[in-house]
Amino acid sequence: MSDALARLTAAFRKLPSVGLKTATRYAYKIIEMSTPEVVEFTSAMLDAKNTIHFCKECGDYTELEICERCVKADKSTICVVRDPRDISAFEKMGTYDGLYHALHGTLDFQKGITPEHIRIKELIQRLKSVNEVIIATNPDIGGELTAAYLAQLIKPLGIKVTRLAHGIPMGGEVEYADEITLSRALNDRKEM
């Protein structure tokens, strides 16, 4: 394999779940593309990297300082998720119009991920006009631990704390839930 091809294959292997065989196929495809197509690909990559960053408020990806959704959302409810991708899953469902808050991770004391490492302080600062916090972290160890921690922290502030119902299969991920399951889980949310 030529140096240039090996280098491009190595770059593709950094994408999620891409092994050597898939990376090689992708690299070959790049070589087969026309030069304008490859230039567009690289410029789309650089533009996305340069213009997209995290919303100061909710932590979702945005091209603005504070995202459009944070400005126009119903500010009485806030839905707490692990990652921006989980926000996309909720948005696809289309029946929730409150605020979101992406923690950018969940607690994992074994790996040294303590409350200071995820966006918990930022969440607490956003609770002024909120009267319900819906915790939508995944039903896995880190997600459950984080949910319990947040409930303990927020309930004393006199704010209702709810958790998505177990419509989501245990071990599954919010990101992959279909619209109906997610909708059911939202409706059946229980106070913690």
Place this chain on the structure above:
Amino acid sequence: MSDALARLTAAFRKLPSVGLKTATRYAYKIIEMSTPEVVEFTSAMLDAKNTIHFCKECGDYTELEICERCVKADKSTICVVRDPRDISAFEKMGTYDGLYHALHGTLDFQKGITPEHIRIKELIQRLKSVNEVIIATNPDIGGELTAAYLAQLIKPLGIKVTRLAHGIPMGGEVEYADEITLSRALNDRKEM
């Protein structure tokens, strides 16, 4: 989804077997990467596109005018394949040291792919010192048709024409054959 993200997702969807969900995951991963990582990715892409082209002789990918393999190979045998990827499969096996010839396609008269559209003329021009042509096109309709066409063309020149044995499962592809199957198919090749 922001414009920049949509544009990058569209670019990723041009890669083989990449749907919307996978493309979106890849796009998010790019945004999560550090800027130097993204710059390296785009530069690897452009470098591969700019420096890699087809070898004038065998049609494999190379950074040279005539690839190293064409220079140092045993020139008495030539192995005819559909694509450069098939050459990679043979090279992984590691027991063949003759020439290769990538046709860049197989005949398909329904789709209008006639002998002028694939590298058959170039193959004929390379047969001077060759005393055996091994036809290693896939055992599918286009591959079998091309093999038959080439045998008819080359046998009158007094050159032995062989075909890979059916060690390769019918409907399978040369590119995906494991080393043992491919090695067996090479050893059992039969004169056409």
